[in-house]
Amino acid sequence: MLPARTPLDDLRRDIDQIDDAIHDLLMRRAAVVERIGAAKGTPGQAVYLRPGREAMILRRLMARHSGSFPAKVVVRIWREMITALTRLQGPFAVAVYAPEDKRGFWDVARDHYGSVVPMTAVNTPAAALRAVSDGTATVGVVPYPAEDDSDPWWRFLVSADANRPRVVARLPFGGRGNARGENRDALAIAIASHEPTGDDRTLLSIEIGGDLSRGRLKDMLDACGLPPVSFCTWYAPGVGSMSGPSIHLVEIADFVDHADPRLTTLVERSGEIPVRVSVVGGYAVPLNLP
Ligand SMILES: O=C(O)C(=O)C[C@]1(C(=O)O)C=C[C@@H](O)C=C1
Numbered sequence: 369m370l371p372a373r374t375p376l377d378d379l380r381r382d383i384d385q386i387d388d389a390i391h392d393l394l395m396r397r398a399a400v401v402e403r404i405g406a407a408k409g410t411p412g413q414a415v416y417l418r419p420g421r422e423a424m425i426l427r428r429l430m431a432r433h434s435g436s437f438p439a440k441v442v443v444r445i446w447r448e449m450i451t452a453l454t455r456l457q458g459p460f461a462v463a464v465y466a467p468e469d470k471r472g473f474w475d476v477a478r479d480h481y482g483s484v485v486p487m488t489a490v491n492t493p494a495a496a497l498r499a500v501s502d503g504t505a506t507v508g509v510v511p512y513p514a515e516d517d518s519d520p521w522w523r524f525l526v527s528a529d530a531n532r533p534r535v536v537a538r539l540p541f542g543g544r545g546n547a548r549g550e551n552r553d554a555l556a557i558a559i560a561s562h563e564p565t566g567d568d569r570t571l572l573s574i575e576i577g578g579d580l581s582r583g584r585l586k587d588m589l590d591a592c593g594l595p596p597v598s599f600c601t602w603y604a605p606g607v608g609s610m611s612g613p614s615i616h617l618v619e620i621a622d623f624v625d626h627a628d629p630r631l632t633t634l635v636e637r638s639g640e641i642p643v644r645v646s647v648v649g650g651y652a653v654p655l656n657l658p
Pocket of ligand 1: 416
């Protein structure tokens with residue numbers, strides 16, 4: 369005689385049915401992402417990446433999330449799934465600034481881009497940017513800019529080339545988890561568009577060819593409706609006794625693209641002082657998870 373079914377057996381049967389439903393939906397989602405890839409029609413190019421859309425998916429899910437399942441784990445599962453499915457649309461590899469003595473960014477990158485994507489550690493942020501520029505990596509992960517950095521990586525992104533790498537995300541997006549190392553955030557760099565998500569930051573490079581204090585620049589930005597939240601400044605080496613131009617990396621608490629009329633107003637307001645502004649990219653503001 370078969371043993372009687374216990375309540376535990378019934379619950380396990382429920383679990384098996386739920387697992388089948390989740391698995392069916394995963395396979396269905398993969399098929400839809402493949403169709404999206406075909407609709408984008410850009411095989412082999414990194415433009416299939418849509419970091420803004422990815423952020424909006426997770427924000428929407430977090431807004432409806434309830435119950436005992438940890439929100440951070442929902443994000444982790446979705447991040448693993450999104451990158452795995454993005455790989456159905458084209459090649460995907462990540463170059464991470466993670467020298468021997470600073471492995472923290474590796475964990476942050478792995479949490480965001482998943483455990484299956486090819487990931488390479490490089491010893492300088494510039495090497496991560498180079499990997500993106502020359503196409504050996506789709507995404508480069510570099511430290512969030514520090515004000516006291518005398519040789520900042522972000523100066524290599526200052527370019528008018530429409531196909532240049534840009535800042536596309538800030539990591540971690542869904543909380544830090546058990547990542548090693550210091551608590552510094554990272555930025556992801558890719559040849560992808562900076563798209564509005566409803567809650568965004570933009571990084572502008574502002575090259576100044578004359579005497580304009582940071583205080584005055586801040587006032588000008590505020591007056592143009594471009595609220596600055598942080599500044600980093602790099603002084604280009606001068607020639608002879610002439611000092612070189614200063615380039616500021618300014619983070620703006622809004623979405624700004626290269627055609628934004630506020631940028632034109634900023635250049636007009638600088639009057640005689642030559643000012644060149646370019647959008648170095650931006651990111652969807654990360655989730656604030658408990
Ligand atoms: O929406 C898209 O464009 C997709 O390709 C789908 C998808 C996803 O898995 O949801 C995958 C990659 C993109 O970066 C954004 C989202």
